[in-house]
Amino acid sequence: MLQSSEDMHILSTKQFLDHVELADIFTLADKLEKEDAAHDIAPRLGGKILATVFYEPSTRTRFSFEAGMLKLGGQVITTESAANFSSAVKGETLEDSIRVISGFADAIVLRHPEQGAAARAASVSGVPVINGGDGIGEHPTQALYDLYTIQKELGKIDGLNIAFLGDLKNGRTVKSLLTLLASFEDINVYLISPEELRLPEANRSELAQKNIPFKESSELDPFLKNIDVIYVTRVQKERFASPQEYEKMKGSYVIDANTLKAMKPKSIIMHPLPRVDEIAKEVDDDPRAAYFRQAKNGLYVRMALLNKVLS
């Protein structure tokens, strides 16, 4: 049960540092996957309506929330692209839109280009707001299924060596997952990026405060033999001031057959997706390529989260 009105929202992974609660969510995700395989999902959310309000493009986040809601017996209202087809075009503020939508739906999933937008929405919403990505801020539901994926693939979180690769400055999934990982034991983090795309100072000091050892480097190869998880990210084109600046950074890293040769036999490659050119297609058939399994896990973890906020 939800404890207070603040707890009803999902805004940040800072809300998920209780490992008992994480285990509950993951157990329900496991159960929902089994029910789904048996075509026998109990309609836990019958009569409830989810609004998906996306001001930025999305494939996985929106479709998995919507599919999850439908599988749980609920219904979905949505807009093709909130930035173009909602009253935002007429000049309505996010707050006014959310106030109104919260009168129509039982929960809202919001994606927005501004950091802090989900918290602003939550402050005026009468129903739970789920942060589906707020600019370069956070993407908590992604991080929850990323953590679930690591646990499911490698059987543990404690003691792992985890490398983050690519655009660590603008990638919100990285920040949300690091917050979660920092609550585990004996984690070693490798932050691999071009100098210009380093993890921001605030996130580095969060790791330091939690005594999580981390190394920063622009090179992945020297660490490959120690790494259990490589978390690859896309250079976040939409966050660059000009196309020229993006062009300079894109293609900084490519995971390919040579990377696979240097990696441990029991390790995994993750990616929140979409990938552009940072993982070669030749990697997809290797059993260590976990990114499509990771995306599928998103469905069940998000169903468990919908159940948590709506039932």
Ligand code: NCD
């Ligand atoms: C991510 C996002 O939106 O932050 N996508 C997703 O939800 N899986 C990652 C990205 O866009 O690079």
